Amino acid sequence: MSQIFDRPTARPTQPGLRPFAGVLQKLAAAGLRPTRQRLALARLLFAGTDRHVTAEALHDEAEVSGVRVSLATVYNTLHQFTASGLLREVVVDSGRTYFDTNTSDHHHFFFEADGRLADIPGDSIALARLPEAPAGTRIARVDVIIRVAG
Amino acid sequence: MSQIFDRPTARPTQPGLRPFAGVLQKLAAAGLRPTRQRLALARLLFAGTDRHVTAEALHDEAEVSGVRVSLATVYNTLHQFTASGLLREVVVDSGRTYFDTNTSDHHHFFFEADGRLADIPGDSIALARLPEAPAGTRIARVDVIIRVAG
DNA sequence: GTGATTGCAAATCTTTTGCACTAAA
DNA sequence: TTTAGTGCAAAAGATTTGCAATCAC
Numbered sequence: 001m002s003q004i005f006d007r008p009t010a011r012p013t014q015p016g017l018r019p020f021a022g023v024l025q026k027l028a029a030a031g032l033r034p035t036r037q038r039l040a041l042a043r044l045l046f047a048g049t050d051r052h053v054t055a056e057a058l059h060d061e062a063e064v065s066g067v068r069v070s071l072a073t074v075y076n077t078l079h080q081f082t083a084s085g086l087l088r089e090v091v092v093d094s095g096r097t098y099f100d101t102n103t104s105d106h107h108h109f110f111f112e113a114d115g116r117l118a119d120i121p122g123d124s125i126a127l128a129r130l131p132e133a134p135a136g137t138r139i140a141r142v143d144v145i146i147r148v149a150g
Numbered sequence: 151m152s153q154i155f156d157r158p159t160a161r162p163t164q165p166g167l168r169p170f171a172g173v174l175q176k177l178a179a180a181g182l183r184p185t186r187q188r189l190a191l192a193r194l195l196f197a198g199t200d201r202h203v204t205a206e207a208l209h210d211e212a213e214v215s216g217v218r219v220s221l222a223t224v225y226n227t228l229h230q231f232t233a234s235g236l237l238r239e240v241v242v243d244s245g246r247t248y249f250d251t252n253t254s255d256h257h258h259f260f261f262e263a264d265g266r267l268a269d270i271p272g273d274s275i276a277l278a279r280l281p282e283a284p285a286g287t288r289i290a291r292v293d294v295i296i297r298v299a300g
Numbered sequence: 301g302t303g304a305t306t307g308c309a310a311a312t313c314t315t316t317t318g319c320a321c322t323a324a325a
Numbered sequence: 326t327t328t329a330g331t332g333c334a335a336a337a338g339a340t341t342t343g344c345a346a347t348c349a350c
Contacts, residue, residue: 071307
């Protein structure tokens with residue numbers, strides 16, 4: 001049954017489960033075998049607009065859409081995707097890890113009320129002045145989190 | 151560093167356990183009883199320059215300096231101090247909570263190599279443009295983390 | 301077949317909680 | 326006293342890991 005989902009040419013069957021040629025390409029580019037689990041998760045992650053998910057949330061989503069994946073595999077997959085640049089990790093909450101499908105340079109709103117994340121439009125924020133990296137280091141990344149409350 | 155005063159009513163027991171006038175004031179201002187544990191932890195936290203600590207690290211430090219405090223109490227104390235504005239929480243690492251003795255408005259370097267935090271001098275960074283808070287929310291705080299490697 | 305991937309359960313790690321005991325006011 | 330604060334051990338989450346079974350190539 002996973003066949004229909006595995007093929008880029010398969011036609012749409014259920015909403016949200018349409019196979020994407022892009023998903024296969026992404027996995028191939030990352031050097032990851034297109035397993036049933038990875039395809040299903042990639043499809044959920046990259047099907048629409050940019051998303052911010054936790055492992056738990058993605059696991060639930062997979063379950064709801066009828067995909068059988070263990071939580072351990074969801075964790076593994078999210079980290080593999082992150083390592084190969086398909087995802088980006090966002091740290092806003094100690095104790096929970098968020099993964100962002102938008103890997104471009106951008107920043108976030110964090111809604112303290114419900115623990116939701118949203119991208120900040122790239123041109124609505126700007127850093128006027130950056131300090132130099134401390135001696136012997138280089139800037140790996142700059143994260144701006146705007147915490148908003150109800 | 152001239153803040154080391156003997157408190158008249160304190161009973162000198164072990165070295166490094168002399169109370170600071172400032173520490174007593176801080177606790178009083180926060181409405182927290184000056185217990186042996188809170189005094190000891192406050193002394194470690196506020197004795198010198200600004201610090202960034204985790205509960206575990208502070209607990210170890212207390213142990214080394216001969217103060218007997220349970221880890222649970224360290225957690226409780228750090229949260230009480232945070233709630234009363236004596237400390238600030240910094241989120242840079244999912245899975246670990248850092249507390250900052252500098253409660254003024256400032257940002258951080260995070261050294262990925264060793265998980266260390268450092269304050270960024272206030273005037274060496276500036277946000278040129280901030281987005282508006284999404285409808286129905288207000289900006290509670292803006293955090294900038296510059297992650298440095300190597 | 302062979303090596304990569306998965307699932308499950310157990311293990312880890314950090315943090316919180318329940319509750320009897322201790323200490324400040 | 327009276328009530329806040331503490332310690333301990335157990336509980337709770339989130340995440341990782343070990344290993345046998347399964348799957349992709």
